[in-house]
Amino acid sequence: MKKLLRNRELSALLAIVALFAVLVALNHSYFSLQTLSMIFTSAQILILLAVGATMVMLTRNIDVSVGSTVGLCAIAVGVALNSGYGLPAAMLFALLIGAIAGFFNGVLVVWLRIPAIVATLGTLGLYRGGMLLWTGGKWIEGLPASLKALSEPVAIGVSPLGFLVLIVVAIAAWMLARTAFGRDFYAVGDNLAAARQLGVAVNRTRLLAFTFNGMLAAIAGIIFASQIGFVPNQTGSGLEMKAIAACVLGGISLLGGTGTVIGAFLGAFFLTQIDTVLVLFKLPAWWNDFIAGLVLLGVLVLDGRLRQALARHQRAQKYSRFVPPLPGAKNVRQFPRKKKDVA
């Protein structure tokens, strides 16, 4: 119970397992690795964005422009391929665009000191507008088969891009959890003044967080183009909020300084799983957002209750020595009891 609370990742994992169990209970034929890899395939984009959002949120910032960055980068890879460049060059081009977009967000927030939410709200429109201007509002179609091949399964139902996502998650998780460089991200979000005073390059760290976020959005854009095979002009819109929701589900605090990449990964996976389960149950599509929102709120309320219960319990233990001298006397007030198993 305590372990569960200290470990938000574990509770997200349990939620995933529980939802999978519900799915299997209702239809045994879904009990397969294939179902999992199918969910993973549709979760890839959100996972990347959630990992990016983790870095930004750890430094106590927020980026709501990633949806547009995804669209811009998907367009970039499409335009480059259709004008005859090779696949590696096109992907590098998209990565560069993503890095620039993220860096620009960082510049606005760090150097020009615009609050992150306002700055990225501005670039949300700016990047979307830039994308429309670039293509003249037209969709990009007829992408080469070489790009689409990247999202064909190669092993255990996972595509090359799927493996790339896993590698990126692993690297990001290792970097943030194990290296001194990663620790700086936590420090900056936790107490900026203290981090500065202890010699952390706070501006560089925050700029890098935004830039990494942009690059991850670029990879997400490439995956989008590869999976769908064309790039509509509303590509990626609304993804930014989903990414933030996934992070919150996975235990990353909006106030900075806490959370892990694994949590974000699981949160993104869980959000996509809800959508997929609804599709498998053949519920009309308009239920999706409603139910996803409901589940999100449910998880957060439950989590909050559990946390309160734990805090009460800890408090009672801390002061357990101080019991009134006459137990059972009329004027004795009962300490609020810890609710057992709110779940």
Added chain:
Amino acid sequence: MPNTTAMLEAHHISKQFSGVSVLKAIDFALYAGQVHALLGGNGAGKSTLMKIFAGVETADSGELKVHGKAFGRLKPGQAHELGIYLVPQEPMLFPNLTVRENILFRLPRQSDIEKRLQEKMRQLECQIPLGATASTLEVADQQMVEILRGLMREAKILILDEPTASLTPGETERLFRQIRALQNLGVGIVFISHKLPEIRQIASHISVMRDGAVVLQGETAQLLDEQLINAMTPLDRKHTLSDTQKLWLALPGNRRTQPQDFPVLRVEELTGEGFIDLSFELYAGEIVGLAGLVGSGRTELAETLYGLRPVRGGRIYLENREISGDRTKSRLDRGLIYLPEDRQVSGLFLDAPIRWNTVALNEASVWQQSKREAAVVERYHRALGIKLNNAEQTVRTLSGGNQQKVLLARCLEANPLLLIIDEPTRGVDVAARADIYQLIKSVAAQNVAVLMISSDLDEFSGLADRVLVMHQGAMNGELRKPSITVESMMSMAFGGGKA
């Protein structure tokens, strides 16, 4: 002097904040193995100077030499590489990281680092759980973590900005042992404190700052206490309140009062979080000290009286009416006012104007009345000598002592019948301290009961009519006026009898 080049040399350092010069051509030198004490009133510029040394702030003009090398713009990272470490006045921890991570933050990984940390903690006899997150620590423990952080860095120049403000005498003594050990290793230490006896004990040199300039400098043995206090005190201020100040301080005449020696507060067998079975009475017009070690339940008691923590048993009576179950708001309305320990976290609205902060407990109508409120601020500005430009200034821009005065002003403005003040002089300079003592006396003289919590036991002997001493959550006894001595309070705080 064993080494003739200074480790740290400041020459004509000046600094302005929004047009106000806070440092005026400061000259300062620190040599290896020196403990250089820096004294001065709140807002004298000590902390700013230290921040410049640590690279957190940049001087507008002047020259800073470290190990004989000049630095125009010192960055925090550079300062670290040069071995300068600043233990700031207000603990700067990462609340979400564990204590261990906080202490070892950014230290190179070494195999014996854990052992060294354990050893340092043993030498300081501190028992902070290393695995706990920093946000769960109390102020004194946070300060200890900061000090440990400084000691673990093996700094060549260690700056301690009021390290002893919330330490107990025992902890202070152990810290001094560490400082002396570092001194023998040739570390240069700048030591800021408001406590003269401490400085006499540890420092070899003293500099006194006033209004952004160094006004007195010399070896400790050559300087008299009198000289130091005179140098610190602005020329136009005395240690007693003038008659006009007292007049400004008069509380409103229409407030509810009780005659002297009326039992304002009666506590019967009160048990709560952190204390057990307390019974005592407080009378109108007396100042009662509440002494005890950190963790003895003093602050918890105050918070329970104010209604921030639940009562687990027993009763509280305010003016003979039971308030054990009342909410904080109704306790406030009945004249029970609490001045919290940590002014930064639970006291002030740092980004709000002084005006708001002063009237926060006592807003006369639904609408804001800026003129009336500005007049209130002006009254306290004169009465307490708060250094401010205007009432709309945000509280964050004030220095620590002035912030404390704003907080006091708020409590007085709320028409107290019982005033509970928790560590009112923490981080406040000698001159402002004297002001605050006078203020407390004048408040008590107007038939307000005052319950004062302090770790600085010296304060009580001159101020309190009675002192209640707590030990591990229980009342260990009471001392009355002539017999209030630091020795007997200490021995009772450690669980012994009257000395």
